[in-house]
Amino acid sequence: MATVKKTVKRAAPKKVAATAVKKKAAKKSSPAKKVAPAGKVDGVRVRMYCHGFGDCFLLSFMSGEEPVYRMLIDCGMLTGDSNRLKQAIENIKEECGGKLNLVVQTHQHKDHISGFNLRDKEDKLLWNQIEVENVWLAWTENTGRNGDELAIQLKKKQEKKKKALAKALQLYNTSIGQTEHRTMMKKEYRGSDYYAAQQRYATALQQILEFFDINEQDVAGLAANNGELGLTMKEAMDYFISRSRETGSPDINFWNPGELADVRTTGLPGINFYFLGPPKEYDKLRIMEDAEHVEMYLTEMGLSDNFFMALADGEDAASNEALSPFHKRYRWHKEEVTKEQLADADNVWNLYYDKKHNWRSIETDWLHNAGALALNLDSYTNNTSLVIAIELEDSEKVLLFPADAQIGNWLSWTEQTSPNNPAPRLQWQVVKKGKKEVVTAATLLERTVFYKVGHHASHNATARKHGLELMTSEELVAMIPVDEAVAKRQGKKGWKMPAEDLYKRLQEKTRSRIIRLDKGSLLANGTKGLPDGARPNKQQLQDFNSCYHESTIIITTEEGTNRPLFVEYLVKG
Numbered sequence: 001m002a003t004v005k006k007t008v009k010r011a012a013p014k015k016v017a018a019t020a021v022k023k024k025a026a027k028k029s030s031p032a033k034k035v036a037p038a039g040k041v042d043g044v045r046v047r048m049y050c051h052g053f054g055d056c057f058l059l060s061f062m063s064g065e066e067p068v069y070r071m072l073i074d075c076g077m078l079t080g081d082s083n084r085l086k087q088a089i090e091n092i093k094e095e096c097g098g099k100l101n102l103v104v105q106t107h108q109h110k111d112h113i114s115g116f117n118l119r120d121k122e123d124k125l126l127w128n129q130i131e132v133e134n135v136w137l138a139w140t141e142n143t144g145r146n147g148d149e150l151a152i153q154l155k156k157k158q159e160k161k162k163k164a165l166a167k168a169l170q171l172y173n174t175s176i177g178q179t180e181h182r183t184m185m186k187k188e189y190r191g192s193d194y195y196a197a198q199q200r201y202a203t204a205l206q207q208i209l210e211f212f213d214i215n216e217q218d219v220a221g222l223a224a225n226n227g228e229l230g231l232t233m234k235e236a237m238d239y240f241i242s243r244s245r246e247t248g249s250p251d252i253n254f255w256n257p258g259e260l261a262d263v264r265t266t267g268l269p270g271i272n273f274y275f276l277g278p279p280k281e282y283d284k285l286r287i288m289e290d291a292e293h294v295e296m297y298l299t300e301m302g303l304s305d306n307f308f309m310a311l312a313d314g315e316d317a318a319s320n321e322a323l324s325p326f327h328k329r330y331r332w333h334k335e336e337v338t339k340e341q342l343a344d345a346d347n348v349w350n351l352y353y354d355k356k357h358n359w360r361s362i363e364t365d366w367l368h369n370a371g372a373l374a375l376n377l378d379s380y381t382n383n384t385s386l387v388i389a390i391e392l393e394d395s396e397k398v399l400l401f402p403a404d405a406q407i408g409n410w411l412s413w414t415e416q417t418s419p420n421n422p423a424p425r426l427q428w429q430v431v432k433k434g435k436k437e438v439v440t441a442a443t444l445l446e447r448t449v450f451y452k453v454g455h456h457a458s459h460n461a462t463a464r465k466h467g468l469e470l471m472t473s474e475e476l477v478a479m480i481p482v483d484e485a486v487a488k489r490q491g492k493k494g495w496k497m498p499a500e501d502l503y504k505r506l507q508e509k510t511r512s513r514i515i516r517l518d519k520g521s522l523l524a525n526g527t528k529g530l531p532d533g534a535r536p537n538k539q540q541l542q543d544f545n546s547c548y549h550e551s552t553i554i555i556t557t558e559e560g561t562n563r564p565l566f567v568e569y570l571v572k573g
Contacts, residue, residue: 040269041068044390044399046450047568048479049091050517051084051555052077053486054111055403057452058092059390061268062570069268070095071102073388073401073452075115076236078210079486084555085115089126091553091565099131102266103250106403107138107385108237109211117236127239132250135240136261138278138386142254144241150282154384161377162229166214168370169205170222176202201371204491208374211381255386256280257412258426270393270573274428276441277387277405279412285383382455383409389444392573393432397475398448399571404455410463413441414470445470449477450571453506456482457498468502468509477513477544477569478506484518485559507534513544520567521548547572 041061049056054077060067072092077085092100105113118126142148143155175181176198185191206216212230222229235242244252255261257280261273279285332349341347385403392398402409417425428439448471455461457480462468480498487497498506506514507522512534514522523544527535536544551564 041271041392042394042573044392044450044571044573045568046399046452046479046571047095047566048481048515048517049085049088049566050563051088051565052080052557053456053483054078054085054114055106055481056085056088056115057401057481058095058566059399060095061271069102069266070100071104072100073104074106074112074403075103076110076112077114078111080558082114082118086118086120086126087553087555087565089115089118089130091551093130096130098129100133102134102136103132103240104136104386104388104401105141105237105240106401107381108141108233109381109404110213110233111211112403113233113236114213115236116239117232125239128243132240134251134253135244136253136255136386138384139254139256139280140278140384141237148254150280154282154285158377158380161373162209162212162214165205165370165373165377166209166219166222166229168373169202169209170219172205172370173202173219200493205370205374207490208378211378257387258428260428260430262430272391272393272430274389274391274439274444275387276389276413276426276444277402277409278384279409281412283408285380285408379406379460382406382461385409385454387413389441389448391444391447392571395573396447397450397473397571397573398444399450399452400445400448400471401452402454402461404461406455406461407463410467413445414466442470446472449473449475450569451476451478453478453480453482453498456480456487457502457506458495459499459502462502468505471509476510477515477571478510479515479569480506481517483557485557485561504531504534507531511536511540513540515548515567515569517567518561518563520550520564521545523548 041063043062045060045062045067047058047060049058055074056076057073059071059073061069061071075085075089075092105116107113116127120126139148140151140154143152176195182195185195188194206219209215209219209230213233214230218229228234240250241252244250255275257275257277259275261275263269263271266273334349337347337349341349344350382404383406385405387402387405387409388400390399390401413424413426415425416422424440424442426441430437430439445467451468451471453462482497484497488494507530512522512527512530513536516522521544522530523536523541527541547570549568549570551566551568553565554562555565556562
């Protein structure tokens with residue numbers, strides 16, 4: 001008997017929408033399953049896995065000493081031994097008894113979702129062994145049949161950019177790899193330095209593609225317009241959707257900014273989930289730079305964007321015509337050169353293609369713009385991050401999980417309604433203790449006591465004026481999924497993570513109550529050596545240490561460093 005596949009259940013939880021959100025989400029079917037906890041939640045235990053460069057957070061909502069609801073935010077790793085991530089997944093399975101109430105996939109980057117593709121020794125998907133009731137994704141991932149129209153358009157555009165970047169890198173590698181080019185570099189003054197720089201540039205572009213799981217073999221064997229790139233990451237992002245389609249579980253929900261999940265959705269009394277991003281406007285998703293935010297300086301695309309879109313949309317994609325940014329009317333083909341011209345040694349065609357004049361060639365100079373496209377592609381994907389603020393209603397304490405949101409995402413949270421109306425566009429109408437209340441992103445940031453630092457504490461994923469400086473709680477704690485040793489091996493000169501200025505300000509804002517994936521608690525050895533203005537008082541130190549815990553399970557990194565499998569912190573309600 002043939003198996004009949006069910007359509008994806010896009011459950012319709014009861015949501016409270018912000019006044020700014022006009023457009024309805026895709027039509028959904030039955031309401032989300034409710035959870036009946038043993039009692040009201042009075043704390044959240046946040047466990048960060050230390051498997052490597054990537055995000056994997058297990059949140060346990062506690063009623064007294066008992067966890068009543070389990071939530072996982074992301075499960076990924078950029079590079080390194082995946083066995084450590086497999087060990088983390090096994091620990092999640094054991095801790096939760098093989099069942100999670102909720103999984104959140106924030107955005108489609110390898111360091112956030114690659115774990116959903118991992119298999120055991122028998123080649124079986126590890127996540128098939130864990131029951132999952134609900135899955136939350138951003139509206140930008142709602143690209144299936146009857147999905148969000150803007151999300152579908154954006155996804156198509158991003159796929160073209162990925163292929164364009166891969167094509168550009170393939171051409172660049174071919175160009176610098178030619179024998180004539182290497183010979184020329186050896187003869188030129190400081191040519192070896194220039195050649196080394198070219199190789200570093202190619203490596204940096206490749207590392208950006210690695211976030212989408214597009215490896216060197218994919219680039220080297222890239223057909224001009226055939227085959228699908230980054231398929232494993234697409235499969236990882238679609239894993240639960242496919243599972244729901246085949247088995248009817250888990251329930252899938254796509255969230256818009258300004259929507260709210262409360263007890264009616266989750267069954268968790270006293271807990272509210274506010275969705276801040278990604279913004280619903282394309283212009284906001286494109287913003288990577290703002291003069292007021294010195295941590296964020298990535299620029300929007302200009303001329304290079306058009307060049308690389310030309311790569312993806314070439315008229316003759318199977319030929320080298322698709323590997324040029326110029327329209328065919330501006331290109332000169334050998335077929336157009338007469339026999340007389342070819343016989344003339346001084347003809348421009350012969351002079352240009354004379355191997356002695358290779359140093360004057362500009363055939364691939366335009367490819368240096370690929371770096372701008374690579375940064376745009378990476379930053380845009382980060383900007384589509386699903387951003388969640390979790391509120392403990394009684395204490396009004398907030399835990400903020402922004403994934404890798406960049407400036408356009410952050411700015412959209414506090415944007416005013418119009419030039420003449422300073423009221424924020426994004427706001428929630430909620431009922432607390434029988435009274436109606438308006439909640440804004442600014443009030444959520446002011447009450448944030450736990451901040452999962454965005455994008456491994458890079459320079460471009462924590463807003464200043466509209467972000468960290470609004471976090472004014474005296475209880476603020478920061479958790480950073482950063483592996484500094486791995487970051488230093490990336491890019492042309494290594495990634496500076498954590499970014500120096502941001503890290504210094506985080507220490508000041510939190511009084512050094514910072515937990516790092518690679519180093520654990522900054523206060524493990526007390527307050528010695530901490531900078532002025534970043535030392536907790538005796539009571540703050542005592543309270544922090546009482547809530548901090550490390551796993552007794554030890555793992556070993558590629559550098560030979562031993563560290564706990566996870567670290568965790570309890571946010572008390």
